[in-house]
Amino acid sequence: xxxxxxxxKRYGALTAVxxxxxxxxxxxxxxxxxxxxxxxxxxxxMITGFLTPTAGSISVCGHDVETSPLAAKACMxxxxxxxxxxxxxxxxxxxxxxxxxxxxxxxxxxxRLDDVINRLQLGSVLEQMIExxxxxxxxxxxxxQALIHDPQVLILDEPTDGLDPNQKHQVRxxxxxxxxxxxxxxxxxxxxEVDAVCNRAIIIANGKLLADxxxxxxxxxxxxxxxxxxxxxxxxxxxxxxxxx
Amino acid sequence: MHNIKAIFRREFSSYFATxxxxxxxxxxxxxxxxxxxxxxxxxxxxxxxxxxFFSYHxxxxxxxxPAISMRLWAEERKSGSIELLMxxxxxxxxxxxxxxxxxxxxxxxxxxxxxxxxxxxNYLGDPDNGAIFxxxxxxxxxxxxxxxxxxxxxxATRNQVIAFIFTVVICFxxxxxxxxxxxxxxxxxxPQAVIDAIASLSFLTHFQSISKGVIDLRDLLYFATVIAVWxxxxxxVLDMKKAD
Numbered sequence: 001x002x003x004x005x006x007x008x009k010r011y012g013a014l015t016a017v018x019x020x021x022x023x024x025x026x027x028x029x030x031x032x033x034x035x036x037x038x039x040x041x042x043x044x045x046m047i048t049g050f051l052t053p054t055a056g057s058i059s060v061c062g063h064d065v066e067t068s069p070l071a072a073k074a075c076m077x078x079x080x081x082x083x084x085x086x087x088x089x090x091x092x093x094x095x096x097x098x099x100x101x102x103x104x105x106x107x108x109x110x111x112r113l114d115d116v117i118n119r120l121q122l123g124s125v126l127e128q129m130i131e132x133x134x135x136x137x138x139x140x141x142x143x144x145q146a147l148i149h150d151p152q153v154l155i156l157d158e159p160t161d162g163l164d165p166n167q168k169h170q171v172r173x174x175x176x177x178x179x180x181x182x183x184x185x186x187x188x189x190x191x192x193e194v195d196a197v198c199n200r201a202i203i204i205a206n207g208k209l210l211a212d213x214x215x216x217x218x219x220x221x222x223x224x225x226x227x228x229x230x231x232x233x234x235x236x237x238x239x240x241x242x243x244x245x
Numbered sequence: 246m247h248n249i250k251a252i253f254r255r256e257f258s259s260y261f262a263t264x265x266x267x268x269x270x271x272x273x274x275x276x277x278x279x280x281x282x283x284x285x286x287x288x289x290x291x292x293x294x295x296x297x298f299f300s301y302h303x304x305x306x307x308x309x310x311p312a313i314s315m316r317l318w319a320e321e322r323k324s325g326s327i328e329l330l331m332x333x334x335x336x337x338x339x340x341x342x343x344x345x346x347x348x349x350x351x352x353x354x355x356x357x358x359x360x361x362x363x364x365x366x367n368y369l370g371d372p373d374n375g376a377i378f379x380x381x382x383x384x385x386x387x388x389x390x391x392x393x394x395x396x397x398x399x400x401a402t403r404n405q406v407i408a409f410i411f412t413v414v415i416c417f418x419x420x421x422x423x424x425x426x427x428x429x430x431x432x433x434x435x436p437q438a439v440i441d442a443i444a445s446l447s448f449l450t451h452f453q454s455i456s457k458g459v460i461d462l463r464d465l466l467y468f469a470t471v472i473a474v475w476x477x478x479x480x481x482v483l484d485m486k487k488a489d
Contacts, residue, residue: 048332051488073334080332084325086255088262100251101333129262145329 001025002047002153002183007056009042009207016042018207019056024200026152029179031198031215032187035235039207040187041081044155047185048078061152074102077151079159083142087131091122091141094130095148102149116144119174135162143171147178154178156186160193172197191227205235248335252343253350260351269313273355276305281362293370298362299380299456303420303449306391311412313348314395315405318483322403327487337480345396345476352388356381376458383455386468387448391416393475400482403489416448419471423447 002024009017017039024030032040045051047058049069058065063072085094095116099109117123120140125133130141139162146154159175160168175184175197188194194201194215201218203211211218211234215227222229260266277298281287285297321327330340366372395412402408421427422443431440444450448471451464 045328045488050328050332070334070336073332076332078329078332080325080328082325084329086259086326087324088259089255093258097251097255098333101248101335103247103334 001059001061002185003057003059004043004047005057007043007046007058008054009039009046009051010054015207017046017053017204020204020207020209021056022202022209022212024183024185026181026183027179028200029175029184029186029198031194031201032185032204033191033194033201033231034204038205038235040204041157043204044078044157044185044187045080048076048080048155049073050080074149075151076153076155077146077149078154079142079146079156081157083139085130085138085141085145087129089130090127091130091133092126094141095144098145099148104149112148112150116147119147120144121170136164136167139163140167140171143174152182154182154184154186156184158189159186161189168193191231194227203231203234210234248339249343249346252330252335252340253347256344256347257350260347265316266351269309269351270355270358273305273309274358276309277301277359278362280305293366293372295362295366295372295377295380296456298359299384302384303387303452306388307413307416307420310352310388310391311395311409311416313352314392314412315399315408317344317348317396318400318479319403319405319408322400322487322489323405331487337483341396341476341480341483345392345479348392348396349389352392353385356385356388373458376456379458379460380456382460383452383464386455386465387452390419390448390468390471390475393472393479394419397475397479397482400479401486419446419448421447421449423450 004023005021007017007020008015020039020043032043034040042051046053047060047065049065049072052066058072060072061075063075065072086097089097092113095113096109099113104112117126120143122137122140122144125137130138133141139159143156143159146156156175160171163171172193175186178184179197179199186193186197188198198215201211201213201215202209203218211230218230219225219227222233260269280301281295281298285300287297290297318327321330331337363377366377367374391412394415395408398411398415399405399408401411424447428440428444431443445467451467454461455464
């Protein structure tokens with residue numbers, strides 16, 4: 001369970017996230033939509049405890065992110081924007097490091113490593129240095145480290161960016177299989193992904209939460225029945241502009 | 246403890262995954278020996294000790310230690326891996342200490358590889374090995390002081406070159422504060438207690454007193470304090486600046 005109450009983040013005069021509240025339960029795949037700079041990544045960074053909110057509170061699996069950050073972080077897996085990792089490490093070394101920090105004991109570590117390597121098809125590059133890998137492999141390494149401790153909550157910032165169509169399909173299938181008993185929050189970088197994997201979509205623009213519904217119901221709001229049109233309609237209305245001013 | 250160990254191991258092995266370790270160690274050894282032989286008159290003095298070798302360490306460290314420390318946090322910030330690290334279940338302190346200890350251990354490896362100098366004096370004469378041991382301890386502690394300063398300044402920027410330059414400047418100030426030239430600036434107007442305080446801030450005075458062979462608790466305390474203060478500043482800076 002993720003519970004977000006009256007969350008705000010301000011940088012000086014700029015309000016990146018403006019009084020957002022929502023909660024996500026098990027089995028939900030929440031797509032976080034919005035134009036660039038809307039506050040999607042900022043919100044994800046606050047949920048994962050990287051950024052401290054200016055106001056409001058976040059609790060993940062019953063742990064407040066600010067007051068008990070370690071417990072909250074332990075139950076989350078996070079793929080940051082751009083899938084950063086340690087380029088000079090091998091894929092195996094990197095995943096073992098994450099497994100160690102995540103506190104998996106030797107037996108569990110082996111089986112979890114095998115599982116994520118298998119799921120993300122990293123077998124062929126295990127001994128390669130991460131910086132020598134293609135963008136698609138780097139992204140999958142980032143996904144693998146987020147999954148390694150089989151977390152209750154997954155926060156994935158643009159999980160399919162840089163993947164080819166086949167890999168995108170695989171990652172979406174993976175997300176769908178994981179979704180049954182987990183909470184997944186993703187910021188899809190294209191709208192078609194929302195249809196493909198999400199069962200709930202939130203639209204934010206200029207830090208304000210503007211819509212919260214199932215992708216199907218959202219699509220119906222436009223005469224054309226297309227999510228693109230709804231997205232444009234919602235994020236370019238005067239209301240969205242005013243929210244910022 | 247577990248987390249510090251994991252971060253230490255990752256960081257330490259990362260030095261050896263790139264040419265950095267090799268380049269650093271080779272240059273450190275060449276320069277350490279060259280200074281001792283060329284400027285320190287290691288042979289001509291006719292004394293079997295390592296004083297000419299140790300006396301150049303502060304100047305060697307002034308430029309080489311910032312080269313190790315500059316990447317500690319600036320690189321994590323630049324590549325974005327800091328976001329990964331700080332969203333793992335580790336505290337800022339654990340990350341700061343784990344990474345710092347790895348850098349210090351690496352400097353220790355470079356220092357330990359100067360052992361042929363020690364063998365040489367023992368072969369040529371009959372040195373006071375206790376004093377040599379103290380010299381190594383002093384040198385290692387001084388490297389730790391420089392590194393703590395560098396780690397903190399590295400966290401303040403995502404640009405490694407800026408981190409390097411700032412570290413050299415601050416370390417230089419810490420070295421020089423014991424020199425008469427600097428102290429004379431305060432002479433005449435500042436109270437003696439202030440001048441003494443500035444002089445006692447110098448790495449040089451404490452390093453020299455240890456490398457004479459006297460391991461005084463006050464000198465150990467001095468380096469421990471310097472390291473602790475700069476690492477505390479490091480974690481504060483990190484919390485403030487990590488997301489910039």
